[in-house]
Amino acid sequence: MTINATDFAPHMKLPPGPRFSLFSKIGYLRDPINLFSQMKDKYGDPFCVTTSAKTVFTADPVGVKQIFTSPTDCFLPLQVEAQKQVLGKAFTGHSGAEHRRQRALLAPGLRAEALQRLAGQMVNAARLRIETWHVGQSLDLVEEGMAIALEIIIRALFSVHDRAGIEKRKKAVRAFSEQLSNKLFLVTSMMGLLHPAVPSQGKFIRVRQQFQDLLLQTIADIRADPSKHEGLLAHMVLAKRDDGSPAFGDIEMADNMITMLIAGHETSALSFGWALQAVLGTPDVYNRLMSELADVDLEVNPNAVHNLPYMNAVIKEVLRFWTPVPDVLRLVAKPIKLMGYTIPEGTQVCACVWLTHFDPDLYENPWDFNPSRFLDRRYTAFEYYPFGGGERVCVGNTFAPMELKVLLATILKTCRVELQDTKFPMLLRTGFLLGPKTPLRATYQGKLL
Ligand code: HEM
Numbered sequence: 001m002t003i004n005a006t007d008f009a010p011h012m013k014l015p016p017g018p019r020f021s022l023f024s025k026i027g028y029l030r031d032p033i034n035l036f037s038q039m040k041d042k043y044g045d046p047f048c049v050t051t052s053a054k055t056v057f058t059a060d061p062v063g064v065k066q067i068f069t070s071p072t073d074c075f076l077p078l079q080v081e082a083q084k085q086v087l088g089k090a091f092t093g094h095s096g097a098e099h100r101r102q103r104a105l106l107a108p109g110l111r112a113e114a115l116q117r118l119a120g121q122m123v124n125a126a127r128l129r130i131e132t133w134h135v136g137q138s139l140d141l142v143e144e145g146m147a148i149a150l151e152i153i154i155r156a157l158f159s160v161h162d163r164a165g166i167e168k169r170k171k172a173v174r175a176f177s178e179q180l181s182n183k184l185f186l187v188t189s190m191m192g193l194l195h196p197a198v199p200s201q202g203k204f205i206r207v208r209q210q211f212q213d214l215l216l217q218t219i220a221d222i223r224a225d226p227s228k229h230e231g232l233l234a235h236m237v238l239a240k241r242d243d244g245s246p247a248f249g250d251i252e253m254a255d256n257m258i259t260m261l262i263a264g265h266e267t268s269a270l271s272f273g274w275a276l277q278a279v280l281g282t283p284d285v286y287n288r289l290m291s292e293l294a295d296v297d298l299e300v301n302p303n304a305v306h307n308l309p310y311m312n313a314v315i316k317e318v319l320r321f322w323t324p325v326p327d328v329l330r331l332v333a334k335p336i337k338l339m340g341y342t343i344p345e346g347t348q349v350c351a352c353v354w355l356t357h358f359d360p361d362l363y364e365n366p367w368d369f370n371p372s373r374f375l376d377r378r379y380t381a382f383e384y385y386p387f388g389g390g391e392r393v394c395v396g397n398t399f400a401p402m403e404l405k406v407l408l409a410t411i412l413k414t415c416r417v418e419l420q421d422t423k424f425p426m427l428l429r430t431g432f433l434l435g436p437k438t439p440l441r442a443t444y445q446g447k448l449l
Contacts, residue, residue, distance in 0.1 A: 014056060015341055016043040021050035032326055032429055036355050045355075046339045055329070055348040056338060059355030061362075061382035063339045067330060067351045068382065068390035072096055075330040078348075085194055086180065086208075086262070088255035095333075100391060105247045106256065109235030110399050112306075117230060118156040119302035119406050125151040126410040133444040139417065141440040145272030148407060149265055157260060158218055159229040169218075172211045173261065179207045180262070208258075215254035233257055264396045266433060267324045268403055273440045274322040275408050278369050279314065280442065281422040285371060286412075289314060293409055305405045313371035315401050315408075319386035321369055324433045326354035328388040353385055354434075369424075416445035 017039065018024055027035035028051040036057065039047045046058040058064060073096045084093060091102035108114060129148045133139065154160050154169045179185060184200035196202040215233075222229045222237045229237075236256065239247035248256070279286050292310045305311055328351045335342050336349070343349055358366040362383050363373060387394035394400070411417065419442050426437040 014048045015046040017048035024049045053348050055350050057350045057352045059352040064351040064382040066338050067349055070336045072391045074334045074336045076333045078331050087259045089252045090255040090259035105239045109232040112398050115402055116303050121155050122152055122406040123298050123302045123410050126407050135446045137444045139442050141276050142269050142273035145269030149268045157232040159231040159234045172214050175207050176211045179204045212254045215257050219250050268400050270324045270435050275318045277440045280419045305409045311405050313374040315404050316374045317371040320357045323353050323386045326434050327352050415447050417442045
């Protein structure tokens with residue numbers, strides 16, 4: 001057999017995929033799960049589909065590892081102009097050394113040790129919300145998750161504790177979120193019509209400015225008396241560069257908090273809704289979790305929930321099954337090797353979380369909600385990655401599971417909530433995320449005695 005040198009050379013062409021992009025563009029926006037499954041069945045792994053740009057998808061742990069371990073200067077942040085307008089001067093807009101520097105300064109404020117102090121506040125936020133429910137009330141679990149997560153973010157991350165201050169910030173966040181999901185705003189942003197004279201854009205700029213002003217006021221309050229404050233924003237105000245100068249400017253801090261809010265609020269609320277739906281809708285899981293929680297006293301030690309093996313497995317399975325971010329994207333700045341191909345600059349590569357999490361070779365009966373799989377096997381960071389990976393891995397990847405465990409435990413131990421429909425609803429794209437097509441509804445049955 002003759003072997004040519006070219007047999008070893010990387011393919012210069014992109015992986016196979018559909019020739020026409022209209023179908024894939026619409027599919028990606030409307031029903032990405034269906035698109036991913038169809039493309040993998042038809043073209044194998046990797047495949048290439050045009051979404052907002054030409055994108056090479058892989059769900060194979062070998063390919064996922066290549067994406068997450070490629071040097072970060074191979075990639076550019078996906079911050080198109082419209083995203084910059086929303087996220088401002090946040091650290092996510094940088095790549096390479098500057099991204100690493102800012103993350104390293106910010107990340108300690110979100111590490112487990114820093115967060116353990118917040119568990120009691122998380123319990124209180126959930127209890128406060130439960131107090132507003134009345135027996136027989138129909139609850140939209142994701143909406144409830146939003147309300148609780150917002151209270152937590154304002155208290156725990158923004159370091160505001162007085163009721164009037166919390167309500168004022170809630171109002172600003174709601175106005176900001178409403179404007180952000182305004183259809184006209186989304187369409188004009190996608191078309192690049194970012195001028196303040198465009199009606200939805202002008203309103204967005206005003207609302208964002210008001211929100212930023214409130215954050216700047218909060219920063220000034222923290223700086224006036226740092227000893228009274230804790231949480232991520234306080235950590236950022238106090239962070240210093242090696243030469244002793246402040247690590248972040250005030251606008252940078254405010255923009256970083258806006259980014260945290262956008263990245264962390266809805267993802268956590270969706271996962272909270274799914275976690276309750278899954279546990280209440282699967283009696284075996286509910287019974288096993290309740291018996292594990294029996295000895296936990298949330299008053300005495302709310303952090304005890306973090307060390308419960310079955311609780312860990314439940315939250316992992318929730319984030320496998322209903323991963324809010326179905327695809328993790330990178331924009332290639334320098335050619336990279338991926339599954340035998342050389343991917344040129346300007347192309348996007350995608351670690352397709354959803355396809356990996358439903359690969360039957362990795363997860364037996366992937367459509368079964370089965371937390372025990374995480375007790376029986378350890379998955380690598382390229383087989384299970386609801387928080388993405390590599391240098392851009394989610395900075396909330398400790399905060400989010402901690403919050404989910406505390407909130408789930410608080411609800412389950414405090415009150416009775418009954419699902420209105422135990423069937424798992426279909427998934428729908430909501431912006432960058434995946435959410436339930438119909439609300440996850442439950443009825444409040446009262447406090448547990
Ligand atoms: C269940 C909840 C959450 C899920 C599933 C989730 C998932 C993700 C994913 C998949 C990414 C992209 C990672 C990558 O590109 O490799 C990401 C990025 C990010 N997440 Fe989360 N997230 C959650 C909660 C949070 C929370 C609570 C916060 C803030 C406290 C947060 C802040 C961020 C930020 C700032 C980034 C950008 C990181 C960077 O560019 O360096 N996330 N998240």
